[in-house]
Amino acid sequence: MAKVYNFSAGPAVLPHEVLATAQAEMLDWHGSGMCVMEMSHRGKEFMEIIHDAEQDLRALMAIPAGYKVLFLQGGASQQFSMVPLNLAPVDGHIDVLDTGHWSKLAVKEARRYTGVNVVASSSDSNYAVVPDVASWQRTPDAAYFHYTSNETIGGLQCPFVPEVGDTPLVCDMSSDFLSREVDVSKFGLIYAGAQKNIGPSGLTVVIVREDLLGHAQAQTPTMLDYRVHADADSMYNTPATYPIYIAGLVFKWLKTRGGIKGMQARNDEKAGLLYHMIDSSNGFYFSHVQAPYRSKMNVVFRLKDEALEDVFLSEAKKNGLMQLKGHRSVGGMRASIYNAMPIEGVKALVHFMEDFARQHG
Amino acid sequence: MAKVYNFSAGPAVLPHEVLATAQAEMLDWHGSGMCVMEMSHRGKEFMEIIHDAEQDLRALMAIPAGYKVLFLQGGASQQFSMVPLNLAPVDGHIDVLDTGHWSKLAVKEARRYTGVNVVASSSDSNYAVVPDVASWQRTPDAAYFHYTSNETIGGLQCPFVPEVGDTPLVCDMSSDFLSREVDVSKFGLIYAGAQKNIGPSGLTVVIVREDLLGHAQAQTPTMLDYRVHADADSMYNTPATYPIYIAGLVFKWLKTRGGIKGMQARNDEKAGLLYHMIDSSNGFYFSHVQAPYRSKMNVVFRLKDEALEDVFLSEAKKNGLMQLKGHRSVGGMRASIYNAMPIEGVKALVHFMEDFARQHG
Incomplete structure (x- = not known):
């Protein structure tokens, strides 16, 4: 596997x-x-x-x-x-x-x-x-x-x-x-x-x-x-x-793992990494949700160039980053990063997104 | 185990x-x-x-x-x-x-x-x-x-x-x-x-x-x-x-395993073994259900001497025969012998019951 x-x-x-x-x-x-x-x-x-x-x-x-x-x-x-x-x-x-x-x-x-x-x-x-x-x-x-x-x-x-x-x-x-x-x-x-x-x-x-x-x-x-x-x-x-x-x-x-307090700290860190990358992408990626209300569990984002979304998903999958497609009713991407998602997973996603933006930006 | x-x-x-x-x-x-x-x-x-x-x-x-x-x-x-x-x-x-x-x-x-x-x-x-x-x-x-x-x-x-x-x-x-x-x-x-x-x-x-x-x-x-x-x-x-x-x-x-037809044959055999033993125990064990209506899944039976029922259950457990206690509303014993119960389990129960009847009959 x-x-x-x-x-x-x-x-x-x-x-x-x-x-x-x-x-x-x-x-x-x-x-x-x-x-x-x-x-x-x-x-x-x-x-x-x-x-x-x-x-x-x-x-x-x-x-x-x-x-x-x-x-x-x-x-x-x-x-x-x-x-x-x-x-x-x-x-x-x-x-x-x-x-x-x-x-x-x-x-x-x-x-x-x-x-x-x-x-x-x-x-x-x-x-x-x-x-x-x-x-x-x-x-x-x-x-x-x-x-x-x-x-x-x-x-x-x-x-x-x-x-x-x-x-x-x-x-x-x-x-x-x-x-x-x-x-x-x-x-x-x-x-x-x-x-x-x-x-x-x-x-x-x-x-x-x-x-x-x-x-x-x-x-x-x-x-x-x-x-x-x-x-x-x-x-x-x-x-x-x-x-x-x-x-x-x-x-x-x-x-x-430090109970809910420990989880909350990790969840803040994970969501912080991802939203920071989105916000620093010069609009290549964007979130439609205003900062104070952005979910720390389900990070929903889109690509400025919608035509690239399918490419994004298929390349992500090749890199072992699975199930990133957003719900059909809203489209785009969704990275769900619940308690059990290790920070390594979020870092891998962030690195992939940076690479992808460099290649396609 | x-x-x-x-x-x-x-x-x-x-x-x-x-x-x-x-x-x-x-x-x-x-x-x-x-x-x-x-x-x-x-x-x-x-x-x-x-x-x-x-x-x-x-x-x-x-x-x-x-x-x-x-x-x-x-x-x-x-x-x-x-x-x-x-x-x-x-x-x-x-x-x-x-x-x-x-x-x-x-x-x-x-x-x-x-x-x-x-x-x-x-x-x-x-x-x-x-x-x-x-x-x-x-x-x-x-x-x-x-x-x-x-x-x-x-x-x-x-x-x-x-x-x-x-x-x-x-x-x-x-x-x-x-x-x-x-x-x-x-x-x-x-x-x-x-x-x-x-x-x-x-x-x-x-x-x-x-x-x-x-x-x-x-x-x-x-x-x-x-x-x-x-x-x-x-x-x-x-x-x-x-x-x-x-x-x-x-x-x-x-x-x-031969589908439902195969299961039915095995279930008939398993229930047959158990009810036959009960009926041949000279009343040491008995079933209150008339033969045509006896469940082939849940074999409910009692001991003539109710005072022996707890002994029966605890000795059965020592022999690896678990969860034989009947539902609290009817008392007695219940051997549930669903599809996944192998015939070896039923045979082990029959042997135990024969031994128990010999010792306590």
């Missing part, structure tokens, strides 16, 4: 150490004679795995007492239904900040179950900024305030946590979960699909303040009721055991 | 060859330089994996044209909501055959979305038989007829496919999927959680006749609408990629 760096937006690169451990334990987890995939979810071996995963996540994020951690399925897309079904009344409404593709999908699904007020939209800036707080048109008595902390497709990241007073703050943190420090106590509910910074797809992590449980709309399917899962400690039915195991290994790996 | 045989009811034993392949491919799938967990679900590598998995499953089960195969999440429990939400009108009703624990849960959830008529119940026989067809109280115009082909907890298996004329037949086949030949064309919809005969938990396979798509109730969450997933070939959102990969390896393994 040639050494490659995988810049996929998700499912995405995982830490080599985690995969090596999974490989070593594949046929026999800790002397049990079983692969983790073969374990009863109610057996003591798996109960230990899920317990450790939760405790490690709680430690990493300093999740306060009074919050439940749930390991669910269905991805952020299923959360787009679950959040309004559980947290909003049919005859009530919510406030939402629109910063792009994923915010819009959350809005669309929420409208089926409650009223939705969009407080402000990044569309006014063609997705170059998160709208200024002063421009937000919030409403009284919103059941919650929803935002997307990082737009995976647009490459726009919210650099602050909205201050919304007593309104429960709900965040789709799928693509920057565990990448920077956050004060969980500011949130009512955080959700994240696993396939960026947590582990394999098929797992969704939800952190929810306990007082928000138990108010689901009558029509809510049992499997979409947070309280059902909270009461059963994510064991109402068989959870996605192997993805939870891998997530647990990722959490342990994070602890050996 | 000591050699163990794992009789867990699910998640359950997987073929050794499958796990060995997964181990070998963990760090580099087919020269891609990536673990399957790291692949974009829309990249050509994973598209090949999911395509092959679907085609192999179609070949194994001879799934006719006009049926969609969906790779979903949420397990059978989520299907308990999805089936009525998609296939029944709010003001209509369905017919259900009750054969035990899982049928009852399906009934309970379906009642939240449509009318439910229980045509007959195994409770009348204390779950010793599937009620005789002549006793079924079917209703006209049922939106569908639902049954559970194998009750994992009760150890009761339906030995026939109900003949229900033009009424769409819906089956929860979670615990005997791929274990015996079935004529898919008799069904409107088949669903199965993966963690018995398919692969790891976190994956649900649905086979649905296309004319049943597109009639979901208005309240149906987008992620619970079969048509949404069918239209997107299971790629509406990120699917559970690694479980799908493992399922694909299981399907290939089945093909090398």
Whole structure:
């Protein structure tokens, strides 16, 4: 195998150490004679795995007492239904900040179950900024305030946590979960699909303040009721055991790397290298996102000469720099540089981009 | 590691060859330089994996044209909501055959979305038989007829496919999927959680006749609408990629073992050995299920002397025979002998049970 760096937006690169451990334990987890995939979810071996995963996540994020951690399925897309079904009344409404593709999908699904007020939209800036707080048109008595902390497709990241007073703050943190420090106590509910910074797809992590449980709309399917899962400690039915195991290994790996604080420093450095190169390219490369709102997870950029983009992608691939094509809805390039992307990968990309600009500039 | 045989009811034993392949491919799938967990679900590598998995499953089960195969999440429990939400009108009703624990849960959830008529119940026989067809109280115009082909907890298996004329037949086949030949064309919809005969938990396979798509109730969450997933070939959102990969390896393994026909012959032999031993034990062991309805997947049995059951379990464990404890709701023992349980495991269990009966009889 040639050494490659995988810049996929998700499912995405995982830490080599985690995969090596999974490989070593594949046929026999800790002397049990079983692969983790073969374990009863109610057996003591798996109960230990899920317990450790939760405790490690709680430690990493300093999740306060009074919050439940749930390991669910269905991805952020299923959360787009679950959040309004559980947290909003049919005859009530919510406030939402629109910063792009994923915010819009959350809005669309929420409208089926409650009223939705969009407080402000990044569309006014063609997705170059998160709208200024002063421009937000919030409403009284919103059941919650929803935002997307990082737009995976647009490459726009919210650099602050909205201050919304007593309104429960709900965040789709799928693509920057565990990448920077956050004060969980500011949130009512955080959700994240696993396939960026947590582990394999098929797992969704939800952190929810306990007082928000138990108010689901009558029509809510049992499997979409947070309280059902909270009461059963994510064991109402068989959870996605192997993805939870891998997530647990990722959490342990994070602890050996200085936790989230350590990750944040590395992520700042990685994103800094890449944006610096883009900004010093005399416009050969450019980002449409204004500096304070540029994502440190998904670096979206274009080439001044669009005709060169296909050449760029194919030459990058020859150099072992994979999956750099931007989402079809926005075009251009996207380098996703989640926690598990080593700085060597970013440096290799930067060097390649410099060479490419020299050759084609 | 000591050699163990794992009789867990699910998640359950997987073929050794499958796990060995997964181990070998963990760090580099087919020269891609990536673990399957790291692949974009829309990249050509994973598209090949999911395509092959679907085609192999179609070949194994001879799934006719006009049926969609969906790779979903949420397990059978989520299907308990999805089936009525998609296939029944709010003001209509369905017919259900009750054969035990899982049928009852399906009934309970379906009642939240449509009318439910229980045509007959195994409770009348204390779950010793599937009620005789002549006793079924079917209703006209049922939106569908639902049954559970194998009750994992009760150890009761339906030995026939109900003949229900033009009424769409819906089956929860979670615990005997791929274990015996079935004529898919008799069904409107088949669903199965993966963690018995398919692969790891976190994956649900649905086979649905296309004319049943597109009639979901208005309240149906987008992620619970079969048509949404069918239209997107299971790629509406990120699917559970690694479980799908493992399922694909299981399907290939089945093909090398004579397909479902080969499995059925082996399963008949394995179950035959175990029930024969139970029936020849002069009542030391006994099954409460009448012979024609005994599950070939989950062999549920008790000891005449209940006080010996804990001893039985602990000595079995010392002999490498794991997870034989019955479900807490029925007690006793349960030996789950899915496709991946080798006949050597069943023979080892039979020998142990003979020895145990001799020592304690």
